[in-house]
Amino acid sequence: MSGVRIAAGQDAQVWVHDGPRLLADLDHGPGLAVHRRRSAERRPWPASGAQLAELLEAIDLRGRGGAAFPLSRKVRTALKSRGRPIVVVNAAEGEPASSKDSALMMVKPHLVLDGAQLVALGIGSDTIHVVVPGERPAVQKAVRAALAERADADRVPMTLHVAECRFVAGESSAVLELLAGRPNLPVTTSRPSAISGLGGRPTVLSNAETYAQAAVLARDGVDTYCSLGTHAEPGTRLLTIDGDGERPTVLEVPHGTRLAPLLAAADADADSGLLLGGYHGTWLPPEAVVDLTVSATAMLDAGAAIGAGVMLPLRAGTCPVRRTAVVVGYLAGESANRCGPCKFGLPALAHALRDLAIGAVRSSERVVQLMDAVERRGACHHPDGTTRSIRSLLRAFPLEVDAHLSGSCLAAATVAVPAGAW
Amino acid sequence: MVSAKPARQQLAVDWQSCDGHGLCAEILPELIHLDEWHFPVVERAVPRNLERLARAAVVACPKLALKINKT
Numbered sequence: 001m002s003g004v005r006i007a008a009g010q011d012a013q014v015w016v017h018d019g020p021r022l023l024a025d026l027d028h029g030p031g032l033a034v035h036r037r038r039s040a041e042r043r044p045w046p047a048s049g050a051q052l053a054e055l056l057e058a059i060d061l062r063g064r065g066g067a068a069f070p071l072s073r074k075v076r077t078a079l080k081s082r083g084r085p086i087v088v089v090n091a092a093e094g095e096p097a098s099s100k101d102s103a104l105m106m107v108k109p110h111l112v113l114d115g116a117q118l119v120a121l122g123i124g125s126d127t128i129h130v131v132v133p134g135e136r137p138a139v140q141k142a143v144r145a146a147l148a149e150r151a152d153a154d155r156v157p158m159t160l161h162v163a164e165c166r167f168v169a170g171e172s173s174a175v176l177e178l179l180a181g182r183p184n185l186p187v188t189t190s191r192p193s194a195i196s197g198l199g200g201r202p203t204v205l206s207n208a209e210t211y212a213q214a215a216v217l218a219r220d221g222v223d224t225y226c227s228l229g230t231h232a233e234p235g236t237r238l239l240t241i242d243g244d245g246e247r248p249t250v251l252e253v254p255h256g257t258r259l260a261p262l263l264a265a266a267d268a269d270a271d272s273g274l275l276l277g278g279y280h281g282t283w284l285p286p287e288a289v290v291d292l293t294v295s296a297t298a299m300l301d302a303g304a305a306i307g308a309g310v311m312l313p314l315r316a317g318t319c320p321v322r323r324t325a326v327v328v329g330y331l332a333g334e335s336a337n338r339c340g341p342c343k344f345g346l347p348a349l350a351h352a353l354r355d356l357a358i359g360a361v362r363s364s365e366r367v368v369q370l371m372d373a374v375e376r377r378g379a380c381h382h383p384d385g386t387t388r389s390i391r392s393l394l395r396a397f398p399l400e401v402d403a404h405l406s407g408s409c410l411a412a413a414t415v416a417v418p419a420g421a422w
Numbered sequence: 423m424v425s426a427k428p429a430r431q432q433l434a435v436d437w438q439s440c441d442g443h444g445l446c447a448e449i450l451p452e453l454i455h456l457d458e459w460h461f462p463v464v465e466r467a468v469p470r471n472l473e474r475l476a477r478a479a480v481v482a483c484p485k486l487a488l489k490i491n492k493t
Contacts, residue, residue, distance in 0.1 A: 373458070
């Protein structure tokens with residue numbers, strides 16, 4: 001499979017495979033001229049915001065940052081709310097295990113920026129903010145270059161912002177705080193940003209991939225867009241597959257594609273399970289992965305959420321209990337330390353889970369008690385995402401958990417987490 | 423003591439403002455207790471007979487972190 005190797009990861013090279021749309025023709029490079037030649041035949045974009053919303057609804061385009069909120073609804077809400085709308089492209093990607101937005105911004109930045117222009121023009125916005133991750137300098141450089149290339153041609157001015165280097169920096173309320181000149185941390189919001197966001201103006205904020213999908217829709221039209229994927233979930237989706245360090249991979253696949261062969265193509269396997277959806281994701285046991293397809297509904301049926309498309313497979317011989325303890329330790333350190341239950345509860349939870357993993361306790365009671373104590377008690381969903389991975393661990397791996405509670409481990413290799421592992 | 427009529431008010435905590443002073447739990451122990459770090463655990467729906475006390479708890483918060491939302 002052809003592709004490119006780029007510095008899109010937080011501290012790793014990432015393999016980006018050629019894909020059917022967003023990641024097509026990677027060998028042509030990220031430049032504006034070649035991009036314009038390819039999209040020269042672009043169809044006229046709908047004149048009105050209402051038509052834009054209809055088109056987005058026709059392909060059921062949902063946010064690709066994890067929350068899966070329909071973009072058409074954000075557009076409609078912004079249109080009927082008071083004030084001139086603002087568009088925000090969120091490529092902050094604070095999760096170290098995810099690289100798909102960073103990769104997209106490096107290999108096909110103009111697709112994302114076209115999409116942002118199209119949405120901004122549709123809703124009558126005069127401002128586009130583009131937010132890139134602080135801990136990935138190569139992405140900042142690529143987007144800066146892309147913006148400079150097209151500055152004269154764009155009808156809506158675009159401004160680049162660099163998020164802080166932390167997990168929660170890409171959370172939507174944290175992004176709006178950054179844009180408002182305040183610390184880049186999540187806050188309690190009383191109203192959706194599409195009604196009242198930045199400076200009280202209606203703000204359409206979505207993930208970088210979402211805008212690229214909108215640009216593809218504009219270029220190809222609804223029928224062609226729907227020629228890939230399934231009837232219920234048309235089009236494609238970006239995934240990040242990271243199977244313990246050797247070869248973190250970003251790829252684009254049509255909805256409905258079987259996951260297992262994709263893992264193999266990324267030099268990974270899920271013989272010990274799969275943490276689906278990233279660090280805030282859901283553990284699936286190996287048998288649940290065999291026939292799994294890339295589909296939000298299929299994954300919901302399996303008890304998981306596709307989130308931002310991060311797949312963290314666990315190789316044979318590695319232990320999901322220990323791995324979760326490591327991930328939760330990291331997540332506890334990534335609390336913004338603003339909300340009490342998160343600030344105090346997550347470190348306590350990480351400690352309790354570590355005790356379980358090293359066989360120091362005989363019951364998971366304390367872990368469960370602490371999960372109950374932190375859930376739904378914060379400005380953002382960082383505590384909820386953290387407990388999601390632990391609750392799914394207890395559900396998917398009861399035998400493995402029991403082994404740890406009796407001081408042993410079922411995994412063949414009980415060595416520490418390998419170097420370079422997620 | 424819960425009144426029969428459905429609640430028309432909901433308590434909400436603004437978590438990034440709350441410092442865990444705990445006055446709310448002193449005033450309204452019927453609906454609020456403190457967790458092991460002294461942050462409030464809140465029964466959201468306010469029965470009508472507790473609306474006055476709920477208002478007193480909101481007013482007492484030194485960080486203005488407790489709110490009442492009308493349903």
